Amino acid sequence: MKKIEKNRAILYLSLFILLALGCKKTENLEDQVNKMDFSGDYRPPTAIDQWLLENITNPYNIKIKYYWDRSELSLTKSITPIDENKVIPVAQTLLKYFLQPYRSETTDYFIKTYPPKQYIFVGSAEYNSNGSVTVGSADAGKKITLFRLNSFNPDNRDSLLRVLKTIHHEFGHILHQNAIYSPDYKSISAPADYLGDEWVDHTDAEAYQLGFVSAYARNQPNEDFAEMIAILLVYGQRYFDNIVEMAGVAGAAKLRAKETMIVEYYRQLWNIDFRALQSRIQSALPPEPTLASILGYHKKFVEFKFVESDASIKKSTVFAGLLPAIKSELLGYGSRALDYILFNFDEIQGELRVRMYATYPSGSTNNSLRFKIIPVTDKTFKLQLYDPASGSFFNATPTLRNYLSSNTFKIEYQGASTLIGGFYVVGQEQTNFVTGILQ
Amino acid sequence: MKKYLYYSLLITAMLLGCKKNNIELIDGKTPEARVNETLAYYKSTLVDYDKGWIACVYPAGTSNYPRGGYTFYMKFTPDGKVDMYSDFNNNTIVAKKQSAYSVQITGRPSLNFDTYNYIHLLADPSTDVNGGEAGRGYYSDFEFGFKKIYADSVVFEGNLYKSKMVLRKATAQDLTALEQHSYVNLKNDIQNYALLYPFLYVNPVQGTNNTTVLFNMATRMLTFNWKENGVMQEKSIAFAAVLDRLVLKNLFINGDISIAEIRLDKSKNQLFLVDKAGKELAIRPENNPLESFGERISIYRFTALRLQKDNQAGNGATLYNNTETSMNNGGRKLQYIEITRRAIDTVIVNYRYINSSGSGYNAYKEYILKVNNNGQVTFTDFVSKQTGGNYNNYNNSGAVGAYVSEFHNFLTQNAFDADYETGNINGGVQTLGRLKVSTNNNYFLRWNVN
Numbered sequence: 088m089k090k091i092e093k094n095r096a097i098l099y100l101s102l103f104i105l106l107a108l109g110c111k112k113t114e115n116l117e118d119q120v121n122k123m124d125f126s127g128d129y130r131p132p133t134a135i136d137q138w139l140l141e142n143i144t145n146p147y148n149i150k151i152k153y154y155w156d157r158s159e160l161s162l163t164k165s166i167t168p169i170d171e172n173k174v175i176p177v178a179q180t181l182l183k184y185f186l187q188p189y190r191s192e193t194t195d196y197f198i199k200t201y202p203p204k205q206y207i208f209v210g211s212a213e214y215n216s217n218g219s220v221t222v223g224s225a226d227a228g229k230k231i232t233l234f235r236l237n238s239f240n241p242d243n244r245d246s247l248l249r250v251l252k253t254i255h256h257e258f259g260h261i262l263h264q265n266a267i268y269s270p271d272y273k274s275i276s277a278p279a280d281y282l283g284d285e286w287v288d289h290t291d292a293e294a295y296q297l298g299f300v301s302a303y304a305r306n307q308p309n310e311d312f313a314e315m316i317a318i319l320l321v322y323g324q325r326y327f328d329n330i331v332e333m334a335g336v337a338g339a340a341k342l343r344a345k346e347t348m349i350v351e352y353y354r355q356l357w358n359i360d361f362r363a364l365q366s367r368i369q370s371a372l373p374p375e376p377t378l379a380s381i382l383g384y385h386k387k388f389v390e391f392k393f394v395e396s397d398a399s400i401k402k403s404t405v406f407a408g409l410l411p412a413i414k415s416e417l418l419g420y421g422s423r424a425l426d427y428i429l430f431n432f433d434e435i436q437g438e439l440r441v442r443m444y445a446t447y448p449s450g451s452t453n454n455s456l457r458f459k460i461i462p463v464t465d466k467t468f469k470l471q472l473y474d475p476a477s478g479s480f481f482n483a484t485p486t487l488r489n490y491l492s493s494n495t496f497k498i499e500y501q502g503a504s505t506l507i508g509g510f511y512v513v514g515q516e517q518t519n520f521v522t523g524i525l526q
Numbered sequence: 527m528k529k530y531l532y533y534s535l536l537i538t539a540m541l542l543g544c545k546k547n548n549i550e551l552i553d554g555k556t557p558e559a560r561v562n563e564t565l566a567y568y569k570s571t572l573v574d575y576d577k578g579w580i581a582c583v584y585p586a587g588t589s590n591y592p593r594g595g596y597t598f599y600m601k602f603t604p605d606g607k608v609d610m611y612s613d614f615n616n617n618t619i620v621a622k623k624q625s626a627y628s629v630q631i632t633g634r635p636s637l638n639f640d641t642y643n644y645i646h647l648l649a650d651p652s653t654d655v656n657g658g659e660a661g662r663g664y665y666s667d668f669e670f671g672f673k674k675i676y677a678d679s680v681v682f683e684g685n686l687y688k689s690k691m692v693l694r695k696a697t698a699q700d701l702t703a704l705e706q707h708s709y710v711n712l713k714n715d716i717q718n719y720a721l722l723y724p725f726l727y728v729n730p731v732q733g734t735n736n737t738t739v740l741f742n743m744a745t746r747m748l749t750f751n752w753k754e755n756g757v758m759q760e761k762s763i764a765f766a767a768v769l770d771r772l773v774l775k776n777l778f779i780n781g782d783i784s785i786a787e788i789r790l791d792k793s794k795n796q797l798f799l800v801d802k803a804g805k806e807l808a809i810r811p812e813n814n815p816l817e818s819f820g821e822r823i824s825i826y827r828f829t830a831l832r833l834q835k836d837n838q839a840g841n842g843a844t845l846y847n848n849t850e851t852s853m854n855n856g857g858r859k860l861q862y863i864e865i866t867r868r869a870i871d872t873v874i875v876n877y878r879y880i881n882s883s884g885s886g887y888n889a890y891k892e893y894i895l896k897v898n899n900n901g902q903v904t905f906t907d908f909v910s911k912q913t914g915g916n917y918n919n920y921n922n923s924g925a926v927g928a929y930v931s932e933f934h935n936f937l938t939q940n941a942f943d944a945d946y947e948t949g950n951i952n953g954g955v956q957t958l959g960r961l962k963v964s965t966n967n968n969y970f971l972r973w974n975v976n
Contacts, residue, residue, distance in 0.1 A: 155669075
């Protein structure tokens with residue numbers, strides 16, 4: 088039966104070919120298909136196109152698409168195209184902090200093969216139903232879409248790092264889409280700690296404790312992997328070490344294990360010295376701003392929070408010596424037991440509010456001392472009590488009041504930390520300071 | 527089964543083999559040739575008019591988030607660039623911005639704005655950009671399908687949200703207004719006009735189909751109100767401000783009223799409604815609102831009616847002064863007294879005051895309001911039966927209750943006639959709603975109603 092059918096099949100097939108070819112015209116159909124183009128007329132290249140061709144496409148074999156094309160994006164969401172003014176600045180960022188460092192640490196073959204063949208630049212973010220926004224995506228190892236570029240400002244370090252982190256994060260995906268990392272990576276954190284879309288409901292601080300470098304890393308192992316790469320390369324070792332320090336013993340061990348595997352992955356699968364790449368990117372980036380330039384009224388940080396029980400906040404000899412008196416004075420003022428002290432710059436420009444949060448018999452409360460900030464030099468300042476008639480609380484807290492109003496301070500990070508900082512008494516930086524968590 | 531496969535293969539083969547002989551091209555052209563011709567025609571429509579276009583864009587908005595129209599100037603060049611101005615804000619009307627556009631097939635022949643320009647401000651999903659809904663903006667488009675081409679205008683429909691865009695050929699007058707940055711002036715002019723003349727009637731004959739119009743320049747919507755069988759009706763329509771007129775997104779039709787545009791004639795200080803055919807009729811400012819004052823305070827509405835000291839006279843002024851003095855003695859400065867509808871049958875009277883340290887406070891007292899068959903209004907002290915929901919005594923009314931007792935007694939112990947009083951009140955012509963003690967013509971309170 089089978090054989091007969093086979094013969095019959097051959098018969099029909101030859102008949103088909105014969106008939107189909109029978110009336111074939113000698114036109115080249117392929118040419119006609121290639122000519123099919125419903126995209127309207129030709130758009131002449133602009134100065135931007137020329138710049139991209141010379142600086143990105145020719146040397147790196149990468150095409151940048153910045154004209155709107157709905158078919159590349161969600162068909163149902165509100166997403167807006169990029170502002171032409173942003174195209175070259177973003178491309179320069181790509182070049183300087185991604186392509187050139189990778190090129191220097193790899194080969195011509197690598198740089199023309201593995202970086203995505205196409206970047207799509209998009210102006211707005213893509214808003215998701217879980218309340219998060221998408222700032223980048225990587226498809227099939229070939230294409231990366233960068234969103235939210237209209238708010239990109241290369242002169243603002245935070246903005247630069249944000250976009251750069253997306254670029255490196257997405258390239259992390261391209262790397263593992265080409266060569267998968269060891270399955271052991273996925274078992275460093277407990278499977279239950281990966282949350283899918285529910286990651287948005289959890290904080291970075293929680294993530295650190297579980298050995299994740301960010302809340303988003305908890306989405307799934309591939310995101311974890313890409314987040315590790317991006318944060319190590321873009322935010323740098325100091326920032327990562329700070330996270331490890333905050334992560335607790337178990338969290339720190341997991342983060343270090345992941346870090347080691349990333350370095351190994353780069354060495355074994357790609358023959359790239361991850362540390363050399365990291366320092367290349369870090370030295371190309373603009374220097375980190377001093378804390379004094381980013382802590383203050385309407386700045387990145389507006390206050391620091393001193394918590395006695397938090398071991399990561401170091402206690403200076405002098406301030407630790409004053410603490411018992413500070414606490415007992417507060418206790419004498421309506422039985423308030425000190426919880427923490429907020430040093431806040433944001434209520435009134437040029438003023439510091441020192442707000443003492445306390446638990447007292449019928450609940451919790453806070454009272455504040457107000458100081459005017461009097462600059463001494465461009466880096467140092469004194470605090471002048473302001474509105475001293477503000478009542479009994481003022482009179483009840485002489486130790487803290489006198490400490491703050493009798494010293495000359497400067498603002499510094501605590502050691503290598505970028506997350507803790509505060510006031511250091513000028514000339515006694517080793518023994519006399521009060522610091523807290525920057526927020 | 528396989529048999530059928532072979533036969534169908536055979537038939538297909540025969541059909542394929544002879545396909546070429548049966549081809550009939552429309553107009554002798556291939557589909558892509560015809561498509562590209564169409565696109566070229568659409569594009570040339572835009573490019574060939576060298577003065578540029580005035581575009582009214584009406585975002586789709588949502589019922590929770592209504593949004594009116596925005597006006598743009600657009601000039602298209604053959605190399606795919608478009609220059610824009612917009613009345614989005616005071617910067618976008620002054621600074622010209624260039625971006626890319628294309629005429630393509632995206633489902634249908636469409637005009638797409640391919641790099642960011644002012645038109646994207648309406649569509650931007652970021653609240654920081656436009657104050658719209660996070661993730662959606664104003665529900666507006668920047669990919670528009672061509673719907674209709676007229677001699678001097680082109681009508682488009684947005685591909686994602688179906689927002690509406692109408693391009694009209696710019697005139698010398700438009701270009702002058704753009705040069706002088708006066709495109710944003712109309713909204714202010716109309717706002718000022720409406721402050722002077724708050725009760726504007728669009729019906730041509732007084733008493734027939736009485737319909738009023740209200741302007742909201744912040745949302746760029748206007749609202750028509752009329753009564754049907756004694757029940758207030760309302761319809762809001764988006765407008766875009768163009769030169770001297772507001773161009774409505776849709777025609778407003780109600781009985782013999784048909785409105786396509788509203789035009790301000792500054793020299794005559796007069797608003798006109800313009801119907802579809804371009805015929806104009808004066809919009810009539812009147813002294814009184816559509817609702818009687820009795821209806822105004824007894825119909826469920828949230829507009830607060832304000833009682834100010836300056837507007838009182840006679841016994842009413844004495845009452846106000848006494849309340850003020852009494853509040854003063856209690857260390858509080860009375861600013862005004864406001865009446866707001868709270869629920870279907872209750873109103874709140876708010877005694878607004880400033881305390882000794884300069885902060886403003888509200889003190890609310892709630893009353894049951896009734897209108898009897900003679901049209902008389904009465905206030906009864908409202909005591910909520912819900913536990914914890916005693917609105918009669920909240921937001922500081924406990925603190926000031928004693929100081930406002932004379933006023934409270936006046937409200938609860940009298941029946942009032944409600945009417946409007948128009949005329950020269952305290953040196954200016956205005957309309958006030960009046961609550962007059964039914965038994966005493968000289969004892970009344972007067973409330974601001976606009």
